[in-house]
Amino acid sequence: MTAVTTGRIHSWDLSTGVDGPGTRFVLFVSGCPLRCLYCANTWHMRDGRDVSVDEVMAEIEKCRAFLTTSGGGVTITGGEPLLQPAFTAEVLSRCKEAGLHTALDTSGFLGDRADDELLAATDLVLLDIKSFDIDTYRKLTGGRLGPTLNFATRLDRLGVAMWIRYVLVPGWTDDLRSIDGLAQFVAQLGSVDRVDVLPFHKLGAGKYDALGVPFPLRDTPVPEPAMTETVRQCFRDHGVSAY
Numbered sequence: 700m701t702a703v704t705t706g707r708i709h710s711w712d713l714s715t716g717v718d719g720p721g722t723r724f725v726l727f728v729s730g731c732p733l734r735c736l737y738c739a740n741t742w743h744m745r746d747g748r749d750v751s752v753d754e755v756m757a758e759i760e761k762c763r764a765f766l767t768t769s770g771g772g773v774t775i776t777g778g779e780p781l782l783q784p785a786f787t788a789e790v791l792s793r794c795k796e797a798g799l800h801t802a803l804d805t806s807g808f809l810g811d812r813a814d815d816e817l818l819a820a821t822d823l824v825l826l827d828i829k830s831f832d833i834d835t836y837r838k839l840t841g842g843r844l845g846p847t848l849n850f851a852t853r854l855d856r857l858g859v860a861m862w863i864r865y866v867l868v869p870g871w872t873d874d875l876r877s878i879d880g881l882a883q884f885v886a887q888l889g890s891v892d893r894v895d896v897l898p899f900h901k902l903g904a905g906k907y908d909a910l911g912v913p914f915p916l917r918d919t920p921v922p923e924p925a926m927t928e929t930v931r932q933c934f935r936d937h938g939v940s941a942y
Contacts, residue, residue, distance in 0.1 A: 706786030709747045709778065711758060713765075719802035719823055719862075721771025724759050726790065728820070731779040733806055734841040735829060735916045737868060737899055752789045759794065772800025781809035788817040795820040804864075808842050810850025818859055826851055827864045830872050831881035839871055848884070855888040863891055865931055867922045868899040878933050886937040893940040896931045898922045 709727040718725050729747030731738075758764075759773055766772055773794045780787040780803055793802045803813075804825040818824075828847055830836040836844040854861055863885055867873060885891050899921055901914075908914070934941035 704752045705749050706755075706783045706790075707747045708750050708755075711755070713762065714774075715769070715771075718774040718776065718804065719772065719825065720800065721747070721776045721791045722766055722769035723771050724762050724766060725774045725776055726742055726755060727776055728778045728787070730782045730784055731777055731806075732782065732842065733779070733808055736839055736871075737866065737901075747830070751792060752786065753914075755790055756793050756797075759797075759799070763797070766799060770800075772802065774802040774804055774825070776825075776881070777805035779806060779809060781805055783811045783830050784809075784812040784814075784817060785889065788814070788820065791817060791820040792807065802919075805850075806840075806842075807847035807850035808840075810846055810853065815857070818854070818857055821859060823860045823862065824854055825862050825864055827866075828881060829866065830877065831884065832877045835848070835871060835874075835877070839868075847925065849886075850865045851888060855890045858890055861888065863894040864897060865894060865930075866897045866899055867927055869920050869922050869926070871919075873926060873930070875929075875933065878930055879899070879937075882934045882937040882939060885934065886931055886939050893942060894931075894934045895942050896934070898927050 702939055707729040707811050709729050711724065713722060714725050715722045730743060775790060791803065794801045801820060802823040802825055803821045806827045806829070829840050830844070833844050840927045851861065865881070885894060899919065931941040
């Protein structure tokens with residue numbers, strides 16, 4: 700009897716333009732090892748439900764025509780998908796076999812859990828680099844920067860396409876010297892197609908309120924459009940497309 704692969708998920712949804720090319724079926728898995736101060740997603744495995752890969756694929760199949768017509772596909776996000784590597788790998792592989800474009804949205808902190816087989820089934824990695832400063836990264840996420848940079852280098856070596864995501868948080872990730880260092884690093888990675896500079900927002904506040912935990916960035920302002928454009932231009936100055 701063949702074992703059934705299951706995973707813990709929060710939800711799924713359809714999106715356009717923010718989770719990879721075209722219209723995407725976006726699968727939100729539960730659980731994350733990082734504790735980003737602005738996080739609006741799921742930290743705990745208990746915040747979700749168990750589903751089988753077959754159940755996920757049945758839902759994706761309902762959207763297949765819509766996804767393929769739009770040039771879209773399937774994105775696995777979180778939480779952190781690499782916290783559940785077997786489940787993530789099987790969903791990606793099944794989607795790839797079905798002829799659907801696949802994307803993995805990850806912090807890269809658990810990049811060592813993504814074996815070459817998982818990455819071979821991944822057309823695009825949306826890699827979230829929270830900061831290029833070691834101390835800021837630790838204070839902002841509770842984790843270490845090194846694993847993410849190592850994962851980026853590995854993806855480049857394997858030729859896996861990447862979109863880099865960088866959340867611009869005033870007072871935290873707006874230091875232009877650090878951003879210039881990240882831009883130089885990214886410019887050396889031939890498989891990076893673009894950088895998305897994402898202005899900080901406060902959508903995570905409701906999650907903290909529900910947990911009864913003070914939202915640490917409640918008084919942090921959203922970045923001015925001019926600052927966001929300055930950061931994007933910093934990447935462009937190093938030859939990297941930035942949006």
